[in-house]
Amino acid sequence: MPRAMPYLLLLPATLFLAVFFLYPFVLVAIEAASRDGAWTGENFQRMATHWKFVPALRNTIVLAAVVVPIQLALALAMASIVSASETGRSTILYIFAIPLGISDLAAGLIWLAIFEQSGFLNSALAGFGVIERPILFLGYQNPLMIFLAIVLAEVWRATAIMMVILVAGLGLIPKEYSEAAQVFGASRWQRFVKVTLPLLRPSLQTALILRVILAFEVFAVVVALGGTNFPVLMGETFEWQFTLQDRGVAAAYAMVILAISIAFTLLILRLLHVPKEART
């Protein structure tokens, strides 16, 4: 039965996805669109009219809009350094990738230990005589500082995942293209912009999609550094599910995060699309 073979081979993975992803997803979607067994938009209404929804949505998007471009630029720079180095290449790669081995909550706690009132930063500043008494960096009066601390922690924690993808992508570009550009007069920067970046588009796509989706799901770092002073979508989902015990509204939040992720994935796919004829 060679005709059935491909479907048979697909069956285990399909079953796995159906049972552990599709089925729970459908349950959550139903949960979001119903209350007490009846179809209703009430969950979405409750979510949207709650005073924390707009700040959470805004914070999540602003955070992603600030963090992801910084990470992209840094990841490109780091990947270029790794690719260009002949000796010690893997050492540099491993050092860059160390934060990847740390969970997001732990990363948040590390940065909390730096910024909190009795943290490293305050002790250092006091030690140098810059300040006389510790500063409350992460207090609710200081939303900008909280935001910056979260940006810093996120950049530190999650840039390497983009870098790893871009290093692999750079490795796939034959050296001859860069050499040809060099011979035909392109400076280092022109080679990067006119040759490397366009040829790196497939990897940029993957790295950006992965990173943007994770940015919309930001949670543990925010909880550690901002607590409830900096609401984000994922934090609100958690809040409604466990503190307020309202699974319907939590499901509605999950749907919103999903919708934003899908929208941005499509946008990135479109912006970085490589036409079939222009592929290597």
Add this chain to the structure above:
Amino acid sequence: MAEIRIKDVAKQFGAFTALHSIDMTVRDQEFLVLLGASGCGKTTLLRIVAGLETASQGEVWIGERRVDRLPPRDRGISMVFQNYAVFPHLTAYENIAFGLRMAKLPQAEVERRVTRTAELMHIEQLLKRYSGQLSGGQRQRVAVARAIAMEPDVILMDEPLSNLDALLRLEMRAELKGVLAESKTTTIYVTHDQVEAMSLADRIAIMNAGRIVQADRPVEVYRNPAARFVGSFIGNPPMNFLAAERVDRGRWRVAGQVLPGPNATQDRIEFAIRPEDMAVGEGGIPANVRVVEPLGPHTLVTADVGGQLFRAVLDSDIAVAPGDTVSLVPQPERIRWFDPETSRALQ
């Protein structure tokens, strides 16, 4: 006007010496082919001239300028790469225009040069296509057009035809020769294909193990190899070699026959003859025929002479069969002699 002068250029990769002190001059508008087996250093030498590799020592001059410290783009060169390196994200037009745009030429001039070189390479119809929509031969044409459009003093070519199929290679070879002669550039062309080298070159530089063994006109290289290596590398089938023992001054015994030769003082030297420079006749070298391959215009005979492999290209009318012993008479003026110690030719 661009003469290329390479002075005492050497290159080490770690403990490996890729090039030993190369001295070479390529004359203005000359077509020089660097020929050698893979790993002989020919591509390294080309890349040093291009500026894609840095020499461990020595100088490279193009025209009146010393260029070995300059980046590739300031050397007045352009290059055709082995894998074409036609940018996949740009159309053929933009590929050819790439260097012109980098040089910030006015749009009208870019347009003029792209159109002209595209016509020259017969790819006017393909300018809107991407590399992925072109065949290997077409990509190669784009790569050559891109190099010529720069109107450089020097064009460097790194095995540009090696990825094409045999028929296409013949066609491109003839075309390249015409186009490059017209463009009046100085060309260095790297290949491992001796037929390509013979047919294209004004001069061939044969390289072996990081040294230039001989640099001369194709016929000269073929007829008068300066070293044993050249004789065995050039020609298909290659030159035959046999041991020669000194009988007395200027007379040498080769496979039982006494032949006039050089006035060398050594006891033993090497006799060499090209397979096509022999005929069947009286009093020649006795050869035991092993294999007979009729090729149409002539017949290739593989034989052994005193345990040595020996090939002859004979007239196809001559009837020989495996197991026969034939007497092969070398044309006296085509016999060459080599010193087995130095491997150099003896006069």
